[in-house]
Amino acid sequence: MRFEIKRKDFGGRIGSLELGDWEIETPTIMPVVNPNLETVSIEDIRDVGADILITNSYIIYKNEKLRERVLKEGLHDFLGFDGPIMTDSGAYQLSVYGDVEVTSQEILNFQEEIGSDIGVPLDIPTSPDATRDKAEKDLAETMDRLRSIGEFDDLNVAGPVQGASYGDLRSKAANQVSEIGFDLYCIGGVVPIMESYDFEKLAQVVIPTKKNLPVNKPIHLFGAGHPMIFSFAVALGCDLFDSAAYALFAKRGKYITVRGTWDVGEMEYLPCSCPVCSNAGAEDLVDDKEKLAKHNLYVTFREINTVKESIRRGELFELVSERSRAHPSLLSGLMKALDEENWFEKFAPVSKKNAFFYCGEESLKRPELLRNLKKIDSFNLTGKRLLIVPHDFKINTDSSTQIIKIKPPFVYSEELSNTYPFGQSLIANINKEKRKKFAKRLIKKIIDKFGQNFEEIYSIGNQIELGQIKDLSPDEARKRFSI
Ligand SMILES: [Zn+2]
Incomplete structure (x- = not known):
């Protein structure tokens, strides 16, 4: 398996994953195919945009007839899918039924025998609200199993990271799993977190895990199938x-949108133009689970493409920000995640073609702002006088005058006026006081660092109280310092 990162934005990336003769692009979604019952045909799943599938090897293993058949035909022929297939191990069944009749090594061997491309060991998924004691015990057992996995010739093996909701346990688990070394890594045990819309907790689980996994390996977030959270999860x-x-919701008559899940029986309009919705009304989907599932798949892949295009355009933050308005918990999750601004700053591109949009308070925690604070260290400010001016204030001065511009929350030296994000930023007329407060912090840093290099410092028409710095009206400043 080879993984190459082709493009990055915010915390997300577009990658190319080579699996045998196949190459797929990430981020992507693997539709779950239940070997016992098919809601949407494999051809249709392929048509909607799936390049890779996931199925459950334990369901095949425990059914003798099915097991014989899949062993004989091979997984790809059995499912009729010419593309990579990942197999799960039964850990989910373990979490639901409390017991499975197979060991981790047996189920991995079986996954290789049936020709799976990516196998998953049988780890122990711990409920997010488990006690610390339970989480530690389960994790120790999972780690023992992972350490005793043998070598495989044809099977890529995924390393699952557990640890319930304990960030430090997740960090530790991620470190230990990385030390063993796997082809890709899975973040497990998060389904109940997502089902309860606790996206703050999701951030608290995913970020410490991700921080301690190899950057150049693909990460699978197990059980995250709702398009509403894709942009957020990709950003993490x-x-x-x-x-x-897509299938489970359809079975319950649920119509998936990026803004949430709606009961199709209560809908009058279909806000979607996928091939299903273009040719049907809401009433047609009530009793047609297959059509409903197909729509759910279309909207799922459409969101994956929206995420990818947003990464390519350098607008992943804007997309996450927009999507986070679909549910207050998503916005809480985003704000919580952004507490890790130092971590996001590592991945954020330095320059972008398009503008920085300030559309909400979460923008104050964007990596670009932290970078602005850090960038001050590389400023070279010295001369006779320093003028601190609003970004649109124009004045021609002599070379002994240095100019600092304020466009709250940004503060930058005049030479940077045409660079990203300073000149390239559009800021909504909101959060004025908070933006000014951030700008003040930057100015304070500038004065502390460079203040003694100047004989005089003036603040001109900034409407920001800058303490010791003398205020001067724009007219007075032009009269005194223009050349
Ligand atoms: Zn549709």
């Missing part, structure tokens, strides 16, 4: 998702 550094949601 996840590359692969699996969706059983």
Whole structure:
């Protein structure tokens, strides 16, 4: 397996994953195919845009007839899918039924025998609200199993990271799993977190995990199949998702949108132009689970493409920000994640073609702002006088005058006026006081660092109280310092 990162934005990336003769692009979604019952045909799943599938090897293993058949035909022929297939191990069944009749090594061997491309060991998924004691015990057992895995010739093996909701346990687990070394990594045990819309907790689980996994390996967020959270999860550094949601939700008459899940029986309009919705009304989907599942898949892949295009355009933050308005918990999750601004700053591109949009308070925690603060260290400010001016204030001065511009929250030296994000930023007329407060912090840093290099410092028409710095009206400043 080879993984190459082709493009990055915010915490997300577009990658190319080579699996045998196949090459797929990430982020992507692996539709879950239940070997016992098919809601949407494999051809249709392929048509909607799936390049890779996931199925459950334990369901095949425990059914003798099915097991014989898949062993004989091979997984790809059995499913009729010419593309990579990942197999799960039964850990989910373990979490639901409390017991499975197979060992981790047996189920991995079986996954290789049936020709799976990516196998998953049988780890122990711990419920997010487990006690610390339970989480530690489960994790120790999972780690023992992972350490005793043998070598495989044809099977890529995924390393699952557990640790319930304990960030430090997740960090530790991620470190230990990385030390063993796997082809890709999975973040497990998060389904209940997502089902309860606790996206703050999701950030608290995913970020410490991701921080301690190798940057150049793909990360699979197990059980995250709702398009509403793709942009957020991709921004946290996840590359692969699996969706059983498209079929499970359809079974319950649920119509998936990026803004949430709606009961199709209560809908009058279909806000979608996928091939299903273009040729049907809401009433047609009530009893047609297959059509509903197909729509759910279309909207899922459409969102993956929206995420990818947003990464390519350098607008992933804007997309996450927009999507976070679909549910207050998503916005809380985003704000929580952004507390890790130092971590996001590592991945954010330095320059962008398009503008920085300030559309909400979360923008104050964008990596660009932290970078602005850090960038001050590289300023070279010295001369006779320093003028601190609003970004649109124009004055021609002599070379002994240095100019600092304020466009709250940004503060920058005049030479940077045409660079990203300073000149290239559009700021909504909101959060004025908070933006000014941030700008003041930057100015204070500038004065502390460079103040003694100047004989005089003036603040001109800034409407920001800058303490010791003398205020001067724009007219007075032009009269005194223009040349
Ligand atoms: Zn549709």
